[in-house]
Amino acid sequence: MVKELLIILISSSLVNNVVLSQFLGLCPFLGVSKKTNTAAGMGVAVIFVITLASAVAGVIYQFVLKTLGITYLQTIVFILVIAALVQFVEMFLKKFMPSLYQALGVYLPLITTNCAVLGIALTNVQKKYGILTGVVNGFATAVGFTISIVILAGIREKMEYNDIPESFKGMPIVLVTAGLMAIAFCGFSGLL
């Protein structure tokens, strides 16, 4: 059991990195990676939301959709649940944990239904993960996202002062960087 969870942890965070090999959550990856600290904030918010969302989606799938035999409604149910959940988390943090809200609040609405959040909920179902396994998978995936967005932000900070050809300024050079990072992350495939 522990071994299985460890394997999921490594494979979801490094080997099958959510952004660099599955292209989920690309919008915040490219958009919120200008500075390392905002990138880290985004990463933490994503870890929080994805872990929570995969737990809730897992529970709903196992106890509601499966029991009622309406698993074909999963896409609709998941997206509504996730949207409502993020909304709820935001209100909860605002009311009861103002300091945490200060740190994460800005990012929460941005990831309401980021493709990655829905993607993980669906992957957990596709791979027939149980609730615990699903939560570990969600957490690992989000950690993978955080790792890659922080690295990208670090590179982008250094790149600020580089002499880049006019037409490669902005998005193109970021994409080239992401491509090189994806090559580097291919190296992890030997881990398992």
Next chain:
Amino acid sequence: MANNGGSSYKSNSATERLYNGLVKENPTFVLMLGMCPTLAVTTSAVNGLGMGLTTMVVLALSNMIISLLRNIIPDKVRIPAFIVVIASFVTMVELLLEGFLPALYDALGLYIPLIVVNCIILGRAESYASKNPVIPSLFDGIGMGLGFSFALTCIGAVRELVGAGEIFGLHIMPDGYVPCAIFIMAPGAFFVLAGLTALQNKIRIQGEKKGKDMSKIQSGCSEDCMNCGEKGCSHRFYGASDGNGGETGKSSGRQGQAGKDGKGRG
């Protein structure tokens, strides 16, 4: 909902809508939206075409239904309502693909249900279908969908040609050509898109030098796909730039501030 949004449209004819989607506002080449599926499924021309057509079907049907319901859906819950409509069509299309085109279903996998969060669909619902009559909305969906399919097929063809030496499974490159396999793997997607955005930048810079309005041409979308409606991407679509995103964003009860925050950092 958005007051005078419709008055700025010169023409709503079917051909104009198709031209708009395919060329003028091509969602991939001009607006650079819906990047997640664009990168993920374009490992071959067939997959790109399949994904594009699947998205087109969902886009056309959801545009049609949303346009039919545009006077019934209350403004405050319109985004969730749009999502339910879109998600229903995605589920139907997914089941149909699973039943009739299992090969494509396997190739696209997770990215079929993820059509729900494709910016283009919600963006069109918000910026066009919710303000316009049914027939133009339907053709708008078809036009945008064709534009998306065209773009995905082109990107897929380039990646397949470089990465495997074939297009649509036909061997094209001379025998001595050693395929550069990285192009059909994940890094290749980033490199192809980088080339595309660089080209786009170049065209924009040249256009601006000649004094043309190139504000539509932008690379990427820094927002979460689901914020498309509110100051996210949809304001970049035709006719939706009249600044109503702010108020309507608040009224939907969530994510009102998201767009602004995103902009601040972006």
